[in-house]
Amino acid sequence: MVDRADARASSGFEVQLDDYSGPLDLFVYLVKQEEQDLLGVSVLKIVKSLARFLAEGAGSDLDAAGEAVLLSAELLFLKSRMLLPIPLLDDEDDDGMAQPAAVLVQRILEYERARAMAESLREKEQMRRSLWFSGDSEGYAEKEEQEIVGASVVDLALAFVGLLSSDEMAQVQCIEREKYPIGDAVVRMAGVLKQKSPASMSDVFSHAQSLREKLVFFLALLELVKFSHVVVFQRRDSFNIKLKLVHDVDLLRLRAEMGLEADGGTSPDSQGEEMR
Amino acid sequence: MSAPENPIDPQTIRMVIEAVLFAATEPVSAEQLVGLFGANVSEEEIQESLSMLWEHYEKMQSSLQIVKIGGGFKMTTRGQYSSWIEKFFTKRRKVSLSKASLEVLSLIAYHQPTTIAEIDHVRGVDSAGVARGLLKRGMIAVKGRKKTPGRPLLYVTTDKFLDRFGLDGLESLVRPDEIDERAILKGFPAEEDEGGA
Incomplete structure (x- = not known):
């Protein structure tokens, strides 16, 4: 979004993209700032400002440069829609072909609603942040985060290989459909982690007996991480x-999410995801 | 309903609940409290004890209060003492969420389950990175995939989201239709305007 302090209508626009929240946000801001209607917003000024932004060093930051280009393109698109001739239609045909201005206003309305809702969330967040409770861990989280590092997929794979015995390693070449x-x-x-969390990877994998089961467990771990149910970490001084479960997982709900029947069977959809 | 095996007097129930709310780090639901007492205390007794406890803290003008939040109850300090507590701990709370994060969160909260593409459509900008950050913070979760081409992931808000914003449930949020459209469109041309550039 445009930093209000840095977007000056009088001496041209200085657009700062740090807190940029999209072209609609900027468009609405400019309309309100200049107290003009949608057609009165000078896209030329904005594009010139963004071109200057690119020339003055943003070129080395591909993300920022990309956003600047996208912003200009979107603004041009928005304004071009406004400039399209309004088709002469019978009232009866109005439903099928909305006028460009109406479409844009509708879009802005939808976005502004979202913005108003976000603002109401901000107020609620402020109120909530003024409440403290016993064991409020927020003050201590920082220290814990410094001591642990996230484990990458490679770390996980290496740790997984470490869990396999040499016999099991020899079997890896002949995995059959099961x-x-x-x-x-x-x-x-998730059930194992509900009993004890955080738990070491080796403890969790001790619940899988065969090599195939362990492999499926490994894929299951990746799924749990992907769906943000579990985080994986290690202390800097430990291998x-x-x-760790991120939140209290409802196993029944998880079963439903995984496409499993209530009786433990598998739905037809999930057959394709069996370990082969 | 059968008579409780070992009835517990109401004052003990209130004190136990008070102790649990004081010690708990997460909101405590009425169901959890029913589970705590087992067959000895009915749900009605729990509800009654909770409201009496709430009244007690209101009447004695304590700096503590009991609030309904995230689908449960929590004992917290009152807002006006926040600055003193921050001063005591000599550190401020973590920074609040960015504007982009709040926009994405509010869109997910109102339209859940929803996809990133649907959020992008409203915001007019890519929201995937913001959503990833919210996933990491546990504010949103993936709840299956939409049955459309590409099977995009569907996102929902979590209990952590409710807790973070002090909400008892999603119904505590301002509804989109409660937002005054006229106020939003102030400064915009009316639909019938056909002025030139």
């Missing part, structure tokens, strides 16, 4: 990777 639905393993692993 029915180990990943969804089942996801729910099982031990730990798994």
Whole structure:
């Protein structure tokens, strides 16, 4: 979004993209700032300002440069829609072809509603932040975060290989199709972590017996991480990777999300995700 | 309903609930409290004890209060003492969420389950990065995939979201239709305007 302090209508626009929230945001701001109607907004000024922004060093920041270009293009698009001739239509045909101005106003209205809702959330957040409670861990979270580092997929894969015995490693070449639905393993692993979290990766994987089951467990772990149910971390001074539930997972809901039947069976949709 | 095996007197119930609310770091639901007492205390007794406890803290003008938040109850300090507490801990709360994050969160909250593409459409800008950040913070979660081409992920808000904003439930949010359209469109041309550039 435009930084209000840096967007000056009088001496041209200085657009700062740090807190940029999209072309609609900028467009609405400019309309209100200049107290003009949608057609009165000078896109030329904005584009010139963005061109200057690119020339003055933003070229080295591809993300910022990309956003600047996107912003200009979107603003031009918005204004071009306003300049389109209004088709002469019978009232009866009005439903099918909305006028460009009406479409744009509708879009802005929708965006402004979202913005108003976000503002109401901001107020609620401020009120909530003034409340403290016993064991409020926010003050201590910073220290804990310094001590732990996120584990990458490579770390996980290496740790997983470390969990396999040499016999199991030899079997890796001949994995045959077997029915180990990943969804089942996801729910099982979440169940294990509900008992104890955080838990070491080796403890969690000790619940899987065969090599195939362990492989499915590994894929299940990736799923749990992907769906933000679990975080994986290790302390800087330790090789031990730990798994932690991010929140209290409802296993019944998780079963439904994984496409599993209530009785533990697998729905037809999830058959394709079985371990092969 | 059968008579409780070992009835507990109302004052003890209130004190136990008070102790639990004081010690708990997460909102405590009425169901959890029913589970705590088992068959000895009915849900009605729990509700009654909670409201008496709430009244007690209101009447004695304590710096503590009991609030309904995130689908449960929490004992917190009152807002006016926040600056003193911050001064005592010599550190401020973590920074609040960015404007972009709040926009994405509010859109997910009202339209959930929804996809990133649907959010992008309203905001007119890519929201995938913001959504990833919110996922990491546990404010939103993935709840399956939409049955459309590409099977995009569907996002919903979490209990952590309710807690973060002090909401008892999603119904506590301002509804989109409660927002005055006329106020939004102030300064914009009326639809029938056909003025030139």
